[in-house]
Amino acid sequence: MPSSPLCLSLCGVALQNPVIAASGTFGFGHEYAEILDVSRLGGISGKGLTLHGSAGNKGVRVYETPAGMLNSIGMENPGVQHFVDREAAFMRALGPAVIANLGGHCEEDYLEGTRLLNGADIDILELNISCPNVKAGGMALGMLPDTAADITRKVKAVSRHPVMVKLSPNASELVRVARACQEAGADALSLVNTILGMAIDVKEKCAVFDNIYAGLSGPAILPIALRMVHQVAHAVSIPVVGLGGIASAEDALKFMMAGARAVQIGTMSFANPSAMLEVIDGLAGYCASEGLSNLQEIVGII
Amino acid sequence: MPSSPLCLSLCGVALQNPVIAASGTFGFGHEYAEILDVSRLGGISGKGLTLHGSAGNKGVRVYETPAGMLNSIGMENPGVQHFVDREAAFMRALGPAVIANLGGHCEEDYLEGTRLLNGADIDILELNISCPNVKAGGMALGMLPDTAADITRKVKAVSRHPVMVKLSPNASELVRVARACQEAGADALSLVNTILGMAIDVKEKCAVFDNIYAGLSGPAILPIALRMVHQVAHAVSIPVVGLGGIASAEDALKFMMAGARAVQIGTMSFANPSAMLEVIDGLAGYCASEGLSNLQEIVGII
């Protein structure tokens, strides 16, 4: 494995390849483990956690759009303690790097959640300050450089794990938010979370989602996500993990050439459960055909 | 016509229906007039003009993405004076409301362009402060409430035509920009212009566009545009014209229910030149089947 052209190090964590299951699209790994060889993945980011858990949003939660989907799950999750007690060890046993995705409604929740996660065997804490589907907290913290830096600094002070901050594409000044997080001590950045969108049921004359707005993901947003990853990767020196609509090895290569050290895949796993494995195979094939000793050589070449 | 359920008034201009060809996607009407009955449209917004004209950007200019396209035309146009002398009368003869779309690189260009347009027989001046494909000016002015308000106020002071300000979906705080334009005297707002995106040619290991970034349009962006139109329409009292990915009468109804008095259609005309006529027919059918005496009854019901 050390000589595999796909392997890399992310915040000091060794990944066998740069393909990570995106948070909220892969549960804690159980479900897809029944139908896929999930041990082949580079990493798995678990479902977004909140301190006390949540039942999530009511009403319609997923809705397809042209080449994309809107979701309004609203962070349904069993709570951090449940994850620590019941899920973390299972995720570890799967093989890929274990990433815990932590959301919250207020600073205290984030910090207490971080403390609890210190007791779990995970590799990276992904700090989710970008979920558009919860009313208080969530995305609000990630919208401005100051608040993003503040929560990053405080979480870093508490966490014993490397912290990867997940940025919102809805942030006013994404690049400034990214720089602020880096200065506040973030070990890595992941982007993008979903883009705020809306759907209307013309027949019923109402918004499809109870919350009116929801988060857009999937191939439709790839050009926007790619632009943002390129902007951020050129503005910071910490590793960037790129995601947003990746459907193929070629898409993954686009994000890596734009500056992402690794990628995450979310929505496409729903459409095609083997999408991530196909991307891994495709990346290996690319290294072979281009004669790369390590895929990281192409990171940021554009 | 006064009793047609599709007719409306926009900034005091009577439109036979709410379907307007979007700027930059319909030339000045000549080309599609050869293959379509363009007299049936509600309005035509001509190709974006700059004071002195421009050759536009070099390299690849259009590129397809999942359910969308990126463009980097860069405002190629023959200049305002040419429009006034050679195009305006032709557009008038076509029948639909005539909208001149004015871009620029600096304040003086906008104001001089506005003065020249005072000499043309047009119905509405669409102030384009949202083009992502020109280096100076263009989108820059539309990104912040203060600069947007400032240029709007100055153009309004000079223009003898109603001014519809075209907003950028890339603006940091779109709703504040919209309110600022309203306060500065805008007669209407149109949104969205294209969303900044990027494409990479993996084989060539380079950005597809010479400018690196380009503008995303088409069905892919509809959920985002719809959300923005809903946000803005609920924040201002002047008319809002909605656009972004509209492909069908159902899509047009979504924007109208979200608060748009009229809609524009761009990218879909490329894919299907009769898209706008199909939307008009569909809207007429909707009024009939819903028993609406005027389609405006559904504007903003969500």
Added chain:
Amino acid sequence: MAIIQSNQQIAQGIWRMAISGAPTGRAGQFFMLRVPGAVNLLLGRPISICQSDAGTGETTFVYQTVGRGTAQFATLKPGQEIDAQGPYGNGFSLKEGHTVIIGGGIGTAPLLQLAKELRVGDPDRRIDVYLGFREESYLENAFELYADSVTVKRGGFVTGDVDFSLNAQYYACGPAPMLRAVANAAEKANATLFLSLEKHMACGVGACLGCTCQTNGGRKRICKDGPVFDYREVRDAI
């Protein structure tokens, strides 16, 4: 990748599609069907097994064209490939004895395989089938192969015709108002009733939480923990 064997309209807006090359499943389970390569129609659409034949390896679906996805299915021709992920979901648990099956509209589809499995499991049990359709009816002849009685009602719910006081178990699938009516009647009569629920789905395997519902055993995922539930569990969800 599965291959389409046939795909025909059997009533106004109702199609039957048979595929081969997919694993066979049980009554109440479903597949996520998707036209390969269609990035536009991104997500699979959950469609129940209507008939599953382990012998021929064929699976048959009956679907209604309601939107873009199902409209696209209707354009598919025999020989074309279709991506059929599954079978997913818990399926109906088969009880012994007298059984009453209640279907409304397209909700009838998964019940045919149920009737068949019940009949194969016990050639002597009594199976009564009640089907309600808004307009045109379909599949009733197929039910007659397995059922002792088939009652069909057009233009309304068939629920009123069902006697819930029998010593039998009841299975129902159909539109939400019908399910509520059935659940109310079953509650009054204290009957045993299983419902198959529906909700918009993205993954179909329990990973996205797009389809969860509140049950009195906590939040459950319709795709993974269901779609079949004891009606007592899901009174608040229908």
Added chain:
Amino acid sequence: MAIIQSNQQIAQGIWRMAISGAPTGRAGQFFMLRVPGAVNLLLGRPISICQSDAGTGETTFVYQTVGRGTAQFATLKPGQEIDAQGPYGNGFSLKEGHTVIIGGGIGTAPLLQLAKELRVGDPDRRIDVYLGFREESYLENAFELYADSVTVKRGGFVTGDVDFSLNAQYYACGPAPMLRAVANAAEKANATLFLSLEKHMACGVGACLGCTCQTNGGRKRICKDGPVFDYREVRDAI
């Protein structure tokens, strides 16, 4: 909506598709082809007329599968619908007398209809055809129906074989390096040469300015003012 009559692979990655129900066009014109309803493959793809038969009303295209759009075309079956907007573009202007036609790779496709129109216009003129292919060749037999000579070269540009000092007009279509070589040679010999150009297109009708190029007559749209240009006009654009 046009209907596909046939669609077959004729060489590695090269397909011939015949459609009916579209208006017929002239040599050098093209259609924007699109699979109806494909929001995903949003834009039409410009494909040149390879053969246009006013009698049968059939139009034939020859296309190379290079990406998503052309790959999708290759999946289409006879009987299916295809949206063929056009014919668009100026087409070749037919001159009198001796004619030399130079094609490279898939750039050969539009030249077949040109050869045919030239032959029909004047049964007695001389037509020499030079075709270059990287690997496998195609269409050369079809050219023999109309041409006095057909020279085929595999594995390199055919340009070197062409004598530009003849009292003839020259037509060329092919990859940019070939067009540059041809233009250079024509310039030296002061020959009359028409080139068919290509650029990414969105609308195909001159409305989007996606395909403009600098000419010495100002900026021109390849789709509307071209795709055929006198080489002198477009020296800077190739």
